[in-house]
Amino acid sequence: MENFIYHRPTKPADAVKAMKDAADGKFLSGGMTLLPTMKQGLASPSDIIDLGGLGNSGVEVGADKVTVKAGTVHANVAIDKGVKKAIPALAALAGGIGDPHVRNRGTIGGSIANNDPAADYPAAVVGLNATVVTSARSVPGDKFFTDIFTTALKDDEIVTAVEFPVPKRAAYVKFPNPASRYAMVGVMVAELKDGSVRVAVTGAGPKVFRVPEMEKALEANFSADAIGGIKVKASGLNSDMHASPEYRAHLVTVLARRAVAAAK
Amino acid sequence: MDTGIGARVKRKEDHRFITGKGQYTDDINLKDQTYAYFVRSPHAHATIKSIKEPEWAPEDGVVAVFTGEHVAEDKIGGLICGWMIHSKDGSPMKAGPHPILAQGKARYVGDHVAVVIAETKEQAKAAAARVDVTYGVLPHVVDVAKATKSKAQIHDVAPDNTVFEWSLGDKAATEAAFQRAHHVTKLDLVNNRLIPNAMEPRAAIGSYDSGSDHYTLYTTSQNPHVARLVISAFHGLAPEHKLRVIAPDVGGGFGSKIFIYAEEVVCVWASKRIGGRPIKWTAERTESFLADAHGRDHVTHAELAMDKDGHILGLKCHTLASMGAYLSTFASCVPTYLYATLLSGQYAIPAIYAEVDAIYTNTAPVDAYRGAGRPEATYLVERIVETAAREMKIDPAEFRRRNFVTTFPHQTPVIMTYDAGDYDASLKKALEISDYKGFPARKAAAAKQGKLRGIGFANYIEACGIAPSAAVGSLGAGVGLWESAEVRVNPVGTIEVLTGSHSHGQGHETTFAQLVSDRLGVDINSVAIVHGDTDKVQFGMGTYGSRSGAVGMSAISKALDKVEAKARKIAAHVMEAAEGDIEFKNGSFSVKGTDKKMAFGEVALAAYVAHKFPTSEIEPGLKETAFYDPSNFTFPAGCHICEVEIDSETGVTEIVSWTAVDDFGTVINPMIVEGQVHGGITQGIGQALTEGCVYDSESGQLLTGSYMDYCMPRATDVPSFKLGFTETKCPSNPLGMKGCGEAGAIAAPAAVMNAMTDALGVKDLAMPASPHTVWKTLQATKMAAE
Structure with missing residues (x-):
């Protein structure tokens, strides 16, 4: 160093x-x-x-919104009673990141600003239609993750909080990379309070992405069977020694179905 | 509390390990110590055109930079391979030069090209990055199946990269057996390359004392005496009495710390070059991945011939064994005498013929790794036996039973004479524990949950305590494989046992003390086990091949016999009785038919006081030495049954049941033995499902160079093991022990893969059977069905 x-x-x-x-x-x-x-x-x-000196850590749970300050470590999101009640999928996602060491040091702000393609939080930010609050502005989750390891943040802009609207129901299902335990594929499915559905996929592509076809099908019929036949295209998905693009594409459908079945 | 043979004594050494009080090589710091960092080849195969140092500034902290030229100047010999194998045509194996710092060429990514010695580790590392090496990149090959036809010519002495083409068995008899066959089963197998991953990385501190012209090497070794012998006799650094090798606490090895490596030799050699300041090197984990000797890496075609009733008539195979870029210390014996000699398995096979081609590739050297040849043999035999049973529609347990060796001693067609065993007993017990009869119902229940359930057997046999020395010598071994022990009884009756075995996690300080406690009736806490220092223990062969019980403890047992015999004589004099009337029981000498008795400690004191016996007949003191050379290998064997459930949507495998029934002969400490079985099976599960070393064929780079990509098995990957034991005593050693350290790793891969292929209904599946691999197999099966 x-x-x-x-x-x-x-x-x-x-x-x-x-x-x-x-x-x-x-x-x-x-x-x-x-x-x-x-x-x-x-x-x-x-x-x-x-x-760390900003002391910007903690969770606020409101009736319609969960605000996680940027410096909050994953472990504190995972064990927060309010988060567990309002958005159990978010608490579960945070509790499945890395290992206990990582969960007690890693923060939500750091995770999303880094935008590792295999990180879990981007699926929550996009899948739950969150808003990223920065030192300068508010950025809709959909606009925040621009490319692999790249975000809408300017060089001198800091994430200060992430605001998650409380959904009607949601679940996150992850297929961990066998070696690293990062998300080889992770799918967040959420039915929001306005009835819209979001399906956000991390790990499979260069950055988090949504699956509009699944979202449409689930808005009509929120059941695992409704999306069983919907496949994402393999082209453009990540390829490494652990999984081909075709396998990742296949897992997106499998995990999305499991997330729908588990949503609460 | 019982602390003798068979007692579940808690490990004496664990308190210091779990409280951070262990003394590993990296915990030791010597006065004026410097630090080494190695410049390693970034290329799989390249000539070294030049090595240039920048102008170092004082703040760079650089003490010296050494290259292969300095090694040559000092006439330091290269690393050796200590087992000579001859090819079928009688020619000796083609051992290319293996200098401790590369001379002219680098042959794999991570090869040791130069060393930087600096005041701090950070300075050494930073300076190493500034050493400018100009390489001329050469064609390379990493795949053993392609190496003989590759443009890469790795060593001048080995055209086509072939080290040897060796065979074992009777070719004509085997061909005749196949002529008579009713059914022949054919199988192509890849035994995947593994990286050992000991918890403690390799480390060394070399130092030279000009006052006494004496070298000291602290090193992470499983066999410090062999290290001293090799460094002295072959590297030519110093005569043995001028070189002390100390292997303090060693944190795991799995074989990878048997070998004499370049880095350790460099540290001790270079210390003199820098005026005697000690040089420390501790491998970074990346270096462990790159430059520890790897394991396995076989590609095999095998065929098994049966008569119409499923009796095996013959077995033949052709194996390509990767040696990596150089022959490591014992590399050549692993795919030969530790592999093909076990190809009869537990079965009476009349004819066997094995051909093994050892081949250089531009990869890290391959050598013994937990099991060393026997996992590869078991994988071949148990996969092909299972496949044959399925093809002939005979229950796999019944197929095995029909072919079991049932009378002992049994001479196989591949050298080994099995001395004792009861394979049917372990099979029977395993079938009971695993509820084999209930499997169809479990499979049907799993199917309802969308899971594919399969069952697989591995009825392994292995050979431990490689011996006797004369026999292994005739097969090419460069050393004898006996063990030594010295039992020092102190005047107050406490005991120090000096052993040539070395513990790197096995718990010798406990089990060896149990033997002494059992034999002499003394408190286990008054026994200390001393090992790992060539200045304390005179000579020994170290710990590998599950030999420390059967060979190391047998040597202690022999020394204890001598101690007891002498103590009897002294007790007889002191109690004024005939020696024949002395009885020794529970730590007490007594005179038959009287109430006269002496505790063991009192006799020890009498031996040192020497007042009451004629010292012209009996020397004072109580200290005995023994060297024990076994008359045969030992043959642990057993039956492992694995059940898996595969999620057919994701390809994820769960091991849902594991039964292991092992025959290790006499068990000293069941708790430690069970731990060895658990660990061994877990490592075998790792090979079957998660671990696989991958080199990129285009670049020659190691792709699995960290835990981000090399997948070690985790606690969640293994089930709660159901263990059982059967016992036939080993007749060739005084304790009846066989060895337990490697059995799990030997049995497990075949058991898992037999269960996987059963679940998937396929003949073959590559290891590691990762979810991705399983999913691809499921897709292919589905497409074939459509």
Whole structure:
């Protein structure tokens, strides 16, 4: 690991300023991806701006909305009684990320800002029609994840919270990569309070994506059978030694059906 | 509390391990220590055109950079392969040079090209990245099945990359058996390459003392004396009395720490070059993946001939065994004498013929890994026997029973003489424990849940305690395979046992002490087991091949015999009785028909005080040494039955039931033995379902270079094991022990894959049978049916 200048601002504005002033700065939240990458010499930022000093952590559960502050670790979302009651699918998703070490260090803000194609949270943000609140604005979940490891965030913009509307019912089903336990495919299915349905898939493609055909079918008939015959195209899906695009495409349908059956 | 043979004594060593008080090589730091980091080849095959150092600044902390040229200057010999194999045509195996730092060429990704020694580990690593090596990239080959026809020419001495073409058995008799066959079953098998993954990575500290012209090497070794012998005799670093090798606590090895590796030798050699400052190296996990010796990697075609009743008439096979880019320390014996000699399995097979071609590829060296040849043999025999039974529509248990060896000793056509066993007993017990009769109902119930349920057997036999020395010598071994022990009784009756075995997780400090406690009737806590230091233990052969019980403890047993015999003499003098009237029981010497008695400790004190016996006849003191050379291998055997359920939608496999009935002969500590069985099966399940080393054929890069891609089995991947034991004593050693360390890993892959192929209704399925592989098989089956 190379040397870097370490900052620990206590105000968002100071964090943004530190980033603007840095030659090649990086925001640090849980560090679950950034630190291993630096240790392997794959990243050597000039400045690390640790967002831990912002104290921006915690969950607020309202009648229609669950707000998770950006610095909240996954473990705290997973065990939050309010989240478990309002959006059990979200609590379950957070409780299935990584391992206990990761869940007690990794944060929602860090996860979505990194936008790993195999991360779980993007499926929740898109599948539950969440809004990402940043230091500058609010971004609809659908517009936030722009490409592999790329988001709508500007270089000096910080995620401050994610607002999840409370759905009528939802479930997240993940097929973990056998080795890494990242999502090889993960599907969030949610029926929102306005009756619309969202099917969001992570792990299968370069970034999270929705399956409109399934959403339409489920809006007409929210049952596993309604989507049994709907296949996503394999072309463009991820390919590695653990799964071909065809296998991932197949799993999307299987997991979506299981998510529909499990939705509550 | 019973602490003798057969007692479930809690492991004495565990308190220090689980409280972080173990002393592993990396825990040791010597004065003025420096750190080594290796420059490794990024190419699978390349000439080394030049190695240039930048101008180092003082803050770089660089002490020295060494390359193969420095090694040559000092005339340090290359790494050796200690078992000579001759090809069918009588020619010796083609061992290419294996310098401790590459000379002229790098032959696999991760090959050790240069070493940087610096004040800190971080400085060594940073400096290594700045050493400028110019490579000339050469064609490479990583796939053993393609290597003989590849453009890559890995070693000049081995045209077509062939190390040897070896055979065992009677070809003509086997062909004749196939001529008579009613049915022939044919099978193509790949035994997937595995990466060992000991918890503790390899590490070394080498130091040189110019005052006494003496070297010391701390290293993660399963056999420090063999390391000293090889470094002394073959690398030519120093005579044995000028070299001390210490293997302190060692955190797992599975075979991978048997071998003498370049990095360790470099540390001890280079210490003198830098004026005697110690040099420490601890492998990063990535280096373990790249440069620890791998296991397995066989491609085999096998055929089995049967008469009309399903009696096996003959077996033949042709195996391609990858050796990797160099011959590692014992690489050549693994696919030969540890493999083909077990191809008779538990069965009376009249004729066997095996051909094995050992082949270089541009990959990490392949050597012994938990089971070493016997898992490959068991996989072949048990997969083809199961397939033959299915093809002949004979129940697989019945098919096996018809062919079992039932009389002992039994001479197989492939060298081995099985000394004792009762294969039907273990099968019968396993059928009972697993409720074999209830399987069809379980399969039907699973089908209702959309699950494909299958059952598979592995009736394995293996050979431990490789011996006797004269026999293995005649087969090409460069060493004898006996073991030594020294029992030192202190004047107050406490005991130190010095053993040439070495524990890297097996619990010797407990089980060996149990033997002493049992034999001498002393408290187990007054027994200490000393191992792993060539300055303490005179010589020994180390721990591998499940030998430490059958061979190591037999040596201790022999030394204990001598201690007891001498103690009897002394007790007789002290109690003024005839030696023939002395009885020794429960730690007490007594005179028959009297109330005279002495505790063992009192006799020990008498031996050292030496007041009451004639020292002209009996030397003072109580310390005895024994060397034990077994008269035969031991033959553990058993029956494992695995049941799987496959989710036909996702291809995910769950192992829902596992029965293991093993015959290990005498069991010293059932708790430790059960742990060995659990661990062995889990490793075998890993090979069958999750683990597979993958090199990219185009780039030659190791694709499974971290736990992100190399899938170790986890606790959730294995069921609660149902264990049973049968016991036939091993007749060739005094304790009747056979060995238990590798059996699980030997039996498990075949049991899993027989269950998988049963569930899927297919003849073959590649390991590791990952969900993706299973799904593809299901798709192909579905397409074939449509």
